[in-house]
Amino acid sequence: NAGVMQNPRHLVRRRGQEARLRCSPMKGHSHVYWYRQLPEEGLKFMVYLQKENIIDESGMPKERFSAEFPKEGPSILRIQQVVRGDSAAYFCASSPNSGAEAFFGQGTRLTVV
Amino acid sequence: SQQGEEDPQALSIQEGENATMNCSYKTSINNLQWYRQNSGRGLVHLILIRSNEREKHSGRLRVTLDTSKKSSSLLITASRAADTASYFCATDGGGGSNYKLTFGKGTLLTVNP
Numbered sequence: 630n631a632g633v634m635q636n637p638r639h640l641v642r643r644r645g646q647e648a649r650l651r652c653s654p655m656k657g658h659s660h661v662y663w664y665r666q667l668p669e670e671g672l673k674f675m676v677y678l679q680k681e682n683i684i685d686e687s688g689m690p691k692e693r694f695s696a697e698f699p700k701e702g703p704s705i706l707r708i709q710q711v712v713r714g715d716s717a718a719y720f721c722a723s724s725p726n727s728g729a730e731a732f733f734g735q736g737t738r739l740t741v742v
Numbered sequence: 743s744q745q746g747e748e749d750p751q752a753l754s755i756q757e758g759e760n761a762t763m764n765c766s767y768k769t770s771i772n773n774l775q776w777y778r779q780n781s782g783r784g785l786v787h788l789i790l791i792r793s794n795e796r797e798k799h800s801g802r803l804r805v806t807l808d809t810s811k812k813s814s815s816l817l818i819t820a821s822r823a824a825d826t827a828s829y830f831c832a833t834d835g836g837g838g839s840n841y842k843l844t845f846g847k848g849t850l851l852t853v854n855p
Contacts, residue, residue: 660841662841662842662843671847671848672830674843677842720784724841732787733785733786738782
């Protein structure tokens with residue numbers, strides 16, 4: 630049973646470009662969470678999704694950021710018109726239900742140049 | 743202090759010694775989890791302790807939880823160089839937001855061979 634898979638592991642974007650981060654949850658998990666980790670910081674909650682639904686996006690910036698978890702395929706975190714401040718590690722986690730142990734992926738390290 | 747704040751921020755010990763890290767939080771919780779993160783890598787789930795539990799063991803790990811003091815400790819016994827990593831505690835929000843984990847900034851543990 631593969632763990633949470635994130636790709637790409639590293640992503641470099643120029644300012645103004647779009648970044649797409651993908652997350653495939655563990656088999657049997659229908660709950661996905663995205664977190665962001667700035668350098669020397671802990672992880673900060675961004676958004677919680679179930680299949681085809683955004684449950685809680687209270688941690689997501691109001692502009693340029695969006696997330697989806699379609700019926701088929703991975704969850705996508707999309708950042709439009711990236712700025713240098715978006716440079717961070719973005720982690721995805723999944724669980725079989727809310728409140729259960731969450732398993733994290735290896736993360737995508739986004740660098741905006 | 744923020745929810746899920748660890749102390750010390752950094753800890754350096756010799757191989758074979760025990761390492762103790764503490765975590766304090768502010769609000770009521772359902773669960774408290776400890777994670778390990780090696781430099782530049784993803785998070786590895788170590789242990790989950792529920793609010794009605796006081797102590798839990800897993801191999802060389804011992805976690806305690808004192809809900810009256812809103813604090814937890816992680817003890818790693820007989821440490822090894824491979825234990826060198828950052829350790830984070832994460833609390834869920836309790837109540838309706840038990841899915842949202844709040845992380846501290848972590849304790850950087852260095853185990854010297």
